[in-house]
Amino acid sequence: DTAVSQTPKYLVTQMGNDKSIKCEQNLGHDTMYWYKQDSKKFLKIMFSYNNKELIINETVPNRFSPKSPDKAHLNLHINSLELGDSAVYFCASSQGELRSGTQYFGPGTRLTVL
Amino acid sequence: EDQVTQSPEALRLQEGESSSLNCSYTVSGLRGLFWYRQDPGKGPEFLFTLYSAGEEKEKERLKATLTKKESFLHITAPKPEDSATYLCAVRENRGTSYGKLTFGQGTILTVHP
Numbered sequence: 058d059t060a061v062s063q064t065p066k067y068l069v070t071q072m073g074n075d076k077s078i079k080c081e082q083n084l085g086h087d088t089m090y091w092y093k094q095d096s097k098k099f100l101k102i103m104f105s106y107n108n109k110e111l112i113i114n115e116t117v118p119n120r121f122s123p124k125s126p127d128k129a130h131l132n133l134h135i136n137s138l139e140l141g142d143s144a145v146y147f148c149a150s151s152q153g154e155l156r157s158g159t160q161y162f163g164p165g166t167r168l169t170v171l
Numbered sequence: 172e173d174q175v176t177q178s179p180e181a182l183r184l185q186e187g188e189s190s191s192l193n194c195s196y197t198v199s200g201l202r203g204l205f206w207y208r209q210d211p212g213k214g215p216e217f218l219f220t221l222y223s224a225g226e227e228k229e230k231e232r233l234k235a236t237l238t239k240k241e242s243f244l245h246i247t248a249p250k251p252e253d254s255a256t257y258l259c260a261v262r263e264n265r266g267t268s269y270g271k272l273t274f275g276q277g278t279i280l281t282v283h284p
Contacts, residue, residue, distance in 0.1 A: 061214070098256065100215070100274040113271055147214050158203060158262060160272060162214035 060084050061163035063148050069169045070138055078133045078166045080148030088112075089131035090149040090160065091123060100147070106131055138170045174198075177259050177275035184249055184282050192244040192278045194259030204242050205272065206235050207258040215258055218244075249282045256280070 061082045070076055082089065090113075091103040105113035106125045120136045131148060148163040174197040184190055196204065203222055207215035219228045221237040228235050232253065234245040244257055256279050260272040 098277050100258065100260075100272075102271055105271065115271075149214075159205070159217055159220060161217060162207075164214050165212075 061148055061150055061161050063146075063163040063166050065166060066164065067167050067169075069171065071171055072138055072140060074138050075134070075136045076138060076168070077135070078146055078148075078168075080131045080133070080163060082129055082148075082150040082161075082163075084150055084152075084161060086150040086152045086161075087128055088151045089125065089128075090151075091131065091133050092147040092149060092162075094145040094147060094165070096144070104131075104133075135168075138168075140170050143168055143170045175259055175261055175273050175275035177257075177278050179278060180276070181279040182281070184246075184280070186250055186282055186284050187248045189245070189247045189249070191246070192257055192280070194242040194244070194275055195240060196242070196259075196261045197240075198261050198263045198273075200263060201261060203262040204237055205260045205262070206242070206244055207260065209256045209258055209277070218257075246280070249280075251282045251284050254280055254282045 064079045088107045090105045092100050093103055094100045102115050103117045104123045109125045122134045125131045145165045145167050147165045149160040151158050151160045176195045178193045203220050205220050206218040208218055209215045219235040221235055224237055224239045226237050232247050236243045256277040258274055258277045260274045262272055
């Protein structure tokens with residue numbers, strides 16, 4: 058069973074387009090995250106949602122807008138894509154912060170902006 | 172701001188040659204140090220969480236240890252299937268951080284048969 062899933066796996070698009078990445082977790086967790094992994098493999102947090110409420114927003118351009126329709130889903134919409142947005146985007150989930158806080162990651166979405 | 176530095180950047184071992192990976196960190200209050208394994212084209216896979224200095228955890232050929240300034244991931248008699256990027260991350264003891272992890276740049280481990 059897939060714990061954290063993302064779609065699509067690969068996304069190739071032109072500069073200026075708008076695109077979305079979807080994430081779903083079936084672990085029953087209440088906190089979800091979006092991370093960006095650049096070409097140097099650094100993983101950096103972008104957003105975190107707890108019970109559908111935005112908790113962390115890490116200096117991300119407002120072209121990026123996360124949306125959490127329910128606790129099991131966290132989608133990422135990106136407007137006016139730029140070359141520098143090319144990266145691998147990972148979704149993760151955890152059960153709160155006060156418990157183990159272990160984050161489980163999805164398989165990633167490789168975004169290429171041409 | 173939290174800082175996490177991993178060394179070496181890359182490590183090549185022969186099968187059976189034990190070694191250690193290092194993760195040095197600077198946080199105002201540690202609320203967990205995490206080790207993950209990442210295979211090419213996949214998401215990070217959770218290995219260990221350590222919470223306090225002196226704590227150790229083991230899983231198969233891997234053993235993670237923690238001091239007040241660094242963590243080590245010891246690999247005993249590695250096999251080729253242990254080849255991966257190993258990531259270290261810390262969570263700071265801030266009230267409303269809600270699980271924000273700061274990652275190091277990773278160590279790429281290659282084990283040759």
